[in-house]
Amino acid sequence: MTFFNDPTLLLIVIILGVTVILLQLYIESRRKPRELPRITRTLLKCTKCGNVLEIDYEEGDFISLVKGKCSKCGAPMKIQAIYTIEVKQPK
Structure with missing residues (x-):
């Protein structure tokens, strides 16, 4: 059984990848200094x-x-x- 033939494993990897990317984007957006008025x-x-x-x-x-x-x-x-x-x- 290969990795790409099992739909459950492929779905888990995709969900984990999207979660990591979203978490990274969230952390990066919080780190930017806010512009003062x-x-x-x-x-x-x-x-x-x-x-x-x-x-x-x-x-x-x-x-x-x-x-x-x-x-x-x-x-x-x-x-x-x-x-x-x-x-x-x-x-």
Whole structure:
């Protein structure tokens, strides 16, 4: 009697193989680091005195957009940078 002629043994081997593959995929998916949530920030810089202000990003913001006035000297503030930062979650 050969291995491939016995349907019961063949079925057991197939079930064990599928189980091992599924277990490996499950363990691998649990091991991947989860991506931390991010928030988008906008950096404003005064065109006159250089005062810098970081605010929340708003739709339509782009680099060099004049947005608001400086709180120190009243000159226009331009968007200098737009970037994202990770939100640290408490453990």
